[in-house]
Amino acid sequence: MAQILDEIIKKTKSDLEKRKVDYPEEWLGRSLSFNPFIPKDVKSALRATEENPYRIIAEVKKASPSKGIIREDFNPVEIAQAYEKGGADSLSILTEPHFFKGDKEYLGMVRRYVNLPLLRKDFIVDKYQVLEALAFGADYILLIAMALSRKELKELHDYARHLGLDVLVEVHNKTDLVKAIFAGADIIGINHRNLETFEMDMSLSEKLIPLIPNGKIIVAESGINDHETVVELSKIGADAFLVGEHFMRQDDITAAIKALKYGN
Numbered sequence: 160m161a162q163i164l165d166e167i168i169k170k171t172k173s174d175l176e177k178r179k180v181d182y183p184e185e186w187l188g189r190s191l192s193f194n195p196f197i198p199k200d201v202k203s204a205l206r207a208t209e210e211n212p213y214r215i216i217a218e219v220k221k222a223s224p225s226k227g228i229i230r231e232d233f234n235p236v237e238i239a240q241a242y243e244k245g246g247a248d249s250l251s252i253l254t255e256p257h258f259f260k261g262d263k264e265y266l267g268m269v270r271r272y273v274n275l276p277l278l279r280k281d282f283i284v285d286k287y288q289v290l291e292a293l294a295f296g297a298d299y300i301l302l303i304a305m306a307l308s309r310k311e312l313k314e315l316h317d318y319a320r321h322l323g324l325d326v327l328v329e330v331h332n333k334t335d336l337v338k339a340i341f342a343g344a345d346i347i348g349i350n351h352r353n354l355e356t357f358e359m360d361m362s363l364s365e366k367l368i369p370l371i372p373n374g375k376i377i378v379a380e381s382g383i384n385d386h387e388t389v390v391e392l393s394k395i396g397a398d399a400f401l402v403g404e405h406f407m408r409q410d411d412i413t414a415a416i417k418a419l420k421y422g423n
């Protein structure tokens with residue numbers, strides 16, 4: 160496993176130990192029965208169609224391990240509203256607190272004001288975090304194949320589906336892709352960011368997409384900055400495009416979404 164992933168997961172696990180004591184699992188279950196909600200239709204939002212061929216998952220992220228603080232004036236609700244106005248199809252909400260300065264509370268805050276399917280973007284290694292995702296207002300979760308064994312990935316995937324959450328399984332290479340297919344993933348994300356070097360390999364989609372069985376929803380992730388790249392990735396089979404840093408660095412986020420999605 161890449162060193163940064165190992166570090167993030169160690170920190171995530173030590174935080175989890177504490178959270179499970181402070182907020183036992185039954186509390187999360189109880190908050191769900193007080194505040195039930197119906198998850199949105201994630202697959203319809205992400206699958207490319209003739210009328211809407213470039214599905215955008217716009218990311219709400221303040222910081223990252225590779226770039227440090229990306230956006231100082233960070234208001235997750237205002238950013239989410241600007242994304243929705245610009246035509247985003249879904250939002251990715253970073254909830255990891257130490258390396259990305261995220262917060263799981265952002266899910267509920269954004270959900271109150273924005274009507275798009277929300278991804279809990281975090282380093283999920285435990286069923287407790289899946290239940291949290293549901294309790295805090297996510298419609299789908301990210302599972303990173305490289306961070307999990309084949310058995311763990313399948314168990315977490317099955318658990319999320321059992322709770323009614325969709326799952327985006329992220330892959331970085333062919334080994335990850337085999338694990339994702341074994342887990343029964345129907346939404347597969349190809350992350351161009353090499354987690355050892357933080358370099359982008361935009362040719363990864365070209366290498367992996369032909370190996371993905373028909374019918375899966377394919378998400379191209381990281382390093383996407385312009386409409387031309389979106390068009391090229393779409394031609395080889397990508398349905399949706401996960402974009403973070405490019406949007407977070409813009410003054411006019413709504414205009415940036417329109418430019419990336421529609422090319423104007």
Ligand SMILES: O=C(O)c1ccccc1NCC(=O)[C@H](O)[C@H](O)COP(=O)(O)O
Binds near residue numbers: 164218220223382402
């Ligand atoms: O972004 C990082 O530095 C990073 C480091 C370690 C693990 C994951 C990391 N990023 C998560 C993501 O994959 C991106 O937030 C997402 O794909 C959007 O990428 P970008 O458009 O390049 O911000």
